[in-house]
Amino acid sequence: MDFSFGAEDEELRGRARAWLAEHLVGPYEEAVGLGGPGSEHEGVGARRAWERELGRGGWIGQGWEAEGGPGGAYGNRRLSLTGQVVWAEEYAAARAPARVGHIGENLLAPTLIAYGSPEQRARFLPGIARGEELWCQGYSEPGAGSDLAGIRTTAVRDPADGLHRVTGQKIWTSLAQDADWCFVLARTGAGSKRHRGLSFLLVRMDQPGKVEVRPIRQMSGTSEFNEVFFDGAVAAEVVGGEGNGWSVAMGLLALERGVSTLVQQIGFAAELQRVVAAYVAAGAGDPVLRERLVRQWAELCAMRWNALRTLGSQDGDPGAPSVAKLLWGGWHRRLGELAVAVRGAVATAGPADWAREVPYELGLDEEQRLFLFTRADTIYGGSDEIQRNIIAERVLGLPKESR
Numbered sequence: 001m002d003f004s005f006g007a008e009d010e011e012l013r014g015r016a017r018a019w020l021a022e023h024l025v026g027p028y029e030e031a032v033g034l035g036g037p038g039s040e041h042e043g044v045g046a047r048r049a050w051e052r053e054l055g056r057g058g059w060i061g062q063g064w065e066a067e068g069g070p071g072g073a074y075g076n077r078r079l080s081l082t083g084q085v086v087w088a089e090e091y092a093a094a095r096a097p098a099r100v101g102h103i104g105e106n107l108l109a110p111t112l113i114a115y116g117s118p119e120q121r122a123r124f125l126p127g128i129a130r131g132e133e134l135w136c137q138g139y140s141e142p143g144a145g146s147d148l149a150g151i152r153t154t155a156v157r158d159p160a161d162g163l164h165r166v167t168g169q170k171i172w173t174s175l176a177q178d179a180d181w182c183f184v185l186a187r188t189g190a191g192s193k194r195h196r197g198l199s200f201l202l203v204r205m206d207q208p209g210k211v212e213v214r215p216i217r218q219m220s221g222t223s224e225f226n227e228v229f230f231d232g233a234v235a236a237e238v239v240g241g242e243g244n245g246w247s248v249a250m251g252l253l254a255l256e257r258g259v260s261t262l263v264q265q266i267g268f269a270a271e272l273q274r275v276v277a278a279y280v281a282a283g284a285g286d287p288v289l290r291e292r293l294v295r296q297w298a299e300l301c302a303m304r305w306n307a308l309r310t311l312g313s314q315d316g317d318p319g320a321p322s323v324a325k326l327l328w329g330g331w332h333r334r335l336g337e338l339a340v341a342v343r344g345a346v347a348t349a350g351p352a353d354w355a356r357e358v359p360y361e362l363g364l365d366e367e368q369r370l371f372l373f374t375r376a377d378t379i380y381g382g383s384d385e386i387q388r389n390i391i392a393e394r395v396l397g398l399p400k401e402s403r
Contacts, residue, residue, distance in 0.1 A: 035098025040224030055131030
């Protein structure tokens with residue numbers, strides 16, 4: 001495939017670079033470099049305001065395949081695939097604040113475009129495009145993580161108003177503490193099992209007494225993951241029809257690793273660059289570490305090429321998302337290990353004495369936080385074991401694992 005950047009893309013690059021330079025000022029300049037996995041507690045207020053700034057600038061919803069002319073009926077400016085990559089590269093190069101609207105823009109919106117009704121798209125997409133409404137994902141449960149078919153959260157339709165009341169618990173819910181809405185996979189079919197009887201529901205988080213968010217403190221000291229408890233919470237909408245939740249949920253997971261995968265890899269490249277700089281500063285004398293750094297760089301190049309190949313493919317490879325998750329999860333965890341190895345024994349030391357008087361995360365440096373947080377990379381978002389099963393069964397045609 002040809003994934004070269006043309007004159008139009010380079011013109012966009014200039015405009016994107018100029019817009020970022022013009023707008024990353026004042027409170028937004030103070031938020032430069034803040035946020036992202038393991039650091040979602042940083043600069044939340046400024047990053048939420050930045051989301052609205054992006055909406056006013058027309059930079060949200062660029063890849064939405066919506067009808068209605070340039071930009072579609074609901075998104076902002078409509079960019080080609082290469083244009084989206086250009087914007088992602090310039091955004092990362094400017095170290096612009098980590099997005100708090102990622103889940104709404106890149107997960108829910110494409111799902112609504114593919115499975116939602118015209119009324120649902122008209123209701124929810126404009127708020128996401130303006131950067132005004134933030135979303136979280138209610139999939140995993142304490143007894144149903146990577147195996148979503150085992151969920152127990154229920155939703156019962158109230159005959160009085162036709163709306164569903166959701167009861168149950170979700171876990172590992174990223175950004176739930178700041179979200180306005182949650183899309184929830186719940187069991188609406190009484191007595192149903194596994195993939196049958198599930199529905200994809202849209203639930204407002206601001207329902208006092210009916211929705212409770214409890215942060216989960218991680219060993220890195222941060223708590224962007226949460227437990228969410230629903231006690232008769234009202235679901236405003238059912239996407240894709242009642243009982244069709246499994247198909248909608250799987251469609252969303254297939255959309256999860258598109259251009260956003262390349263954005264993620266740009267962040268990985270910046271982290272790798274910092275680790276290399278630390279190695280050079282330490283004297284660059286260990287040949288084993290040098291070989292590991294070169295391997296990390298080569299693997300990152302391979303991941304980028306694989307992501308570009310996948311984005312340009314029209315075959316709809318069912319194993320592509322799982323391959324991508326396997327590649328980046330293991331790579332990032334190894335980078336965390338390498339970050340502390342380059343530092344040597346000092347990296348194993350805990351917070352300095354002065355830091356013991358303040359919240360624990362302030363006593364950790366970037367390398368320590370990277371090491372601790374990346375322990376989870378091969379688990380969340382679908383464990384490595386689940387990804388290998390998907391590839392084995394859906395791509396290679398091997399027999400399903402006995403239950």
